[in-house]
Amino acid sequence: MLSLALAGKPNAGKSTFYTAATMADVDVANYPFTTIDANRGVTHVRTDCPCLERDERCGHEHCHDGKRYVPVELLDVAGLVPGAHEGKGLGNQFLDELTNADAILNVVDATGGTNAEGEPVEIGSHDPLEDIDFIEREMDLWLAGIIDRNWETVERQSRSPGFDMDDALTDLLTGFGATEHDVAACLRELDYPESPMAWEDDHREALATRVRERTKPIVVVANKIDAAPAENVEALRALDKPVIPATAQGELALRRGADAGAIDYDPGDSTFEVVGELPDDQRALLDALSDTMDEYGGTGVQRALDYAVYDLLDHITAYPVQDASKWTDGQGNVLPDAHLLPRGSTPVDLAYAVHSDIGDGYLHAVDAKTSMEVSDAYELEEGDVVKIVSTAK
Numbered sequence: 001m002l003s004l005a006l007a008g009k010p011n012a013g014k015s016t017f018y019t020a021a022t023m024a025d026v027d028v029a030n031y032p033f034t035t036i037d038a039n040r041g042v043t044h045v046r047t048d049c050p051c052l053e054r055d056e057r058c059g060h061e062h063c064h065d066g067k068r069y070v071p072v073e074l075l076d077v078a079g080l081v082p083g084a085h086e087g088k089g090l091g092n093q094f095l096d097e098l099t100n101a102d103a104i105l106n107v108v109d110a111t112g113g114t115n116a117e118g119e120p121v122e123i124g125s126h127d128p129l130e131d132i133d134f135i136e137r138e139m140d141l142w143l144a145g146i147i148d149r150n151w152e153t154v155e156r157q158s159r160s161p162g163f164d165m166d167d168a169l170t171d172l173l174t175g176f177g178a179t180e181h182d183v184a185a186c187l188r189e190l191d192y193p194e195s196p197m198a199w200e201d202d203h204r205e206a207l208a209t210r211v212r213e214r215t216k217p218i219v220v221v222a223n224k225i226d227a228a229p230a231e232n233v234e235a236l237r238a239l240d241k242p243v244i245p246a247t248a249q250g251e252l253a254l255r256r257g258a259d260a261g262a263i264d265y266d267p268g269d270s271t272f273e274v275v276g277e278l279p280d281d282q283r284a285l286l287d288a289l290s291d292t293m294d295e296y297g298g299t300g301v302q303r304a305l306d307y308a309v310y311d312l313l314d315h316i317t318a319y320p321v322q323d324a325s326k327w328t329d330g331q332g333n334v335l336p337d338a339h340l341l342p343r344g345s346t347p348v349d350l351a352y353a354v355h356s357d358i359g360d361g362y363l364h365a366v367d368a369k370t371s372m373e374v375s376d377a378y379e380l381e382e383g384d385v386v387k388i389v390s391t392a393k
């Protein structure tokens with residue numbers, strides 16, 4: 001399963017985001033609240049279900065009126081402070097956790113009401129722009145430190161015949177999620193001495209930065225827009241990086257309200273409706289939230305998750321079925337599974353994602369929307385429904 005991590009300084013709103021995002025939707029009945037451990041849970045990205053192209057909705061537990069929710073893992077990494085790479089604020093341990101993530105949501109307090117260490121200060125007195133780069137810098141310095149500590153091994157290896165820089169660095173960086181292909185691509189972009197003995201700190205830091213940029217793409221979540229000065233949100237949005245304005249607290253209120261049956265809301269909707277009884281003070285809060293959502297097109301929480309998976313990681317959703325005309329599995333469930341795959345994946349990749357033990361049992365695939373056989377090299381598109389024909393039982 002793809003894994004996203006929430007990072008940011010203390011009090012930015014990570015836990016609130018995490019609690020909201022991992023809460024089950026009331027309408028997605030028997031789907032359990034899945035906590036893997038305290039800070040590791042399951043959230044969903046939202047996409048259009050292929051059943052929208054048919055007369056009837058599929059009725060899948062993760063499909064609500066054609067809004068399909070596809071599971072991904074979410075990690076809540078406790079607050080990082082400047083100097084975390086040197087162990088400040090228990091930083092190393094939390095940086096370690098980020099290595100498990102495919103992409104990072106950098107949660108920033110857009111109100112400017114918390115300082116660099118995450119301590120409350122007067123709203124607007126801290127510049128949230130300062131909080132964006134520090135996460136990247138901490139990760140780079142931490143990774144550069146790991147490379148540095150292992151450099152003697154690389155130097156030793158370089159004395160053996162047949163030494164290969166790409167292989168040595170892949171061994172070193174694989175724990176960070178870098179593949180041989182990633183390492184080769186990073187090295188191609190850098191100027192570095194052939195012999196590891198001649199490498200300086202600058203070379204290792206440049207390598208760390210490239211590897212981090214390539215393997216841990218980041219989207220900034222400009223949180224607390226309900227309380228943030230407009231100029232702060234504007235300054236964040238004007239940055240030359242992906243920034244999604246959000247209110248984690250608003251999303252949490254909506255999901256709780258939906259859970260209690262008082263609010264009609266699906267995560268990612270731009271509006272909501274009050275359908276049950278609510279005390280006056282809650283109603284006033286929801287009125288304010290409604291204005292914020294009108295301004296920003298929603299709470300931003302679902303949008304940030306979707307952005308991480310569909311834009312940063314450039315994935316698509318494909319739906320394997322056994323019956324190409326009914327779009328069902330062997331038990332008659334319509335569109336039973338949704339798989340997230342990197343763009344460029346083929347039906348063969350989908351077959352492996354479904355049956356890891358398929359071996360050379362793959363025969364061919366049928367596009368269930370057109371009932372036409374597709375070639376092994378066909379590039380799957382978002383929302384494709386595919387029947388895999390194999391020798392597997």
Ligand SMILES: Nc1nc2c(ncn2[C@@H]2O[C@H](COP(=O)(O)OP(=O)(O)OP(=O)(O)O)[C@@H](O)[C@H]2O)c(=O)[nH]1
Pocket residue numbers: 008009010011012013014015016017078079080223224225226227246247248249250
């Ligand atoms: N106004 C406003 N406050 C928020 C929002 N999201 C979170 N908060 C508040 O910000 C404070 C910190 O939120 P947390 O979710 O605990 O922050 P955190 O980043 O997990 O903090 P650490 O656990 O210390 O790392 C709490 O008082 C939240 O209620 C929001 O969207 N708007």
